[in-house]
Amino acid sequence: MKGTRAALRYAKAVLNLAKESKKEVEVNESMQLIAQTISENEELALVLNSPVIKTDHKIKALNAIFSEAIDQISLGVIGLLGENKRLPLLVQVAKQFTILFDHDKLIDVAKVTTAVPLTAALNKKVLAKIKELTGHEATVENVVNPDILGGFILRVGDIQYDASISNNFNELKRQFDNSHFVAKI
Structure with missing residues (x-):
């Protein structure tokens, strides 16, 4: 830029x-x-x-x-x-x-992707969890993406935690695609 x-x-x-x-x-x-x-x-x-x-x-x-x-x-x-x-x-x-x-103040920026905007209560819980995981303070940047259907994706620095429903569906799909289920009729 x-x-x-x-x-x-x-x-x-x-x-x-x-x-x-x-x-x-x-x-x-x-x-x-x-x-x-x-x-x-x-x-x-x-x-x-x-x-x-x-x-x-x-x-x-x-x-x-x-x-x-x-x-x-x-x-x-x-x-x-x-x-x-x-x-x-x-x-x-x-x-x-x-x-x-x-x-300078060791404050991380946490990017939280959700299907709906975060409420103040959820924002506090996310901040507490980030503090617990990293040991640093953080600011939360909320990104709304309806494609994840529900849950959240948390990204802090190089750590990513995907607890979205769309990720769970994709995991199930991979398991069914990779397994050798034989249809019994």
């Missing part, structure tokens, strides 16, 4: 600044809010990527949206990206920052 290396460099610099200021948790929350807001708002993403709209207008719009909700370091990142004509990288910088922060 274009600009990924630059976004990673900015994210590393912001993480180092946040660590020096001892505000890495606040900056992480701000970066998550920025990434989520821009990802969910297609018009805002179009404005940031538009070559027609002037950079100072983009910065004013972002400051109006985020000035009350995010910390000063994150506001400074918006200004810096604007000065360097790199505002389209804002979402990538925010996402890269979160990845670096999670890695």
Whole structure:
């Protein structure tokens, strides 16, 4: 993806600044809010990527949206990206920052694929199970895929646990295909 290396460099610099200021948790929350807001708002993403709209207008719009909700370091990142004509990288910088922060704090990202969205109670149970299995904290990313019919697929790092109904059906199918059942009529 274009600009990924630059976004990673900015994210590393912001993480180092946040660590020096001892505000890495606040900056992480701000970066998550920025990434989520821009990802969910297609018009805002179009404005940031538009070559027609002037950079100072983009910065004013972002400051109006985020000035009350995010910390000063994150506001400074918006200004810096604007000065360097790199505002389209804002979402990538925010996402890269979160990845670096999670890695630094030994927080794993668990991808849970379910047929329906996770409830808050199930989310807590999944987090507890991940903590028990890996010994690390984790954040849960829920992916909804109705094709698995029921159950879940849990992926943490290089560990995958498939407890989906579709997997159980596929296992049964393989057993019937591989066995030498003779139909008795």
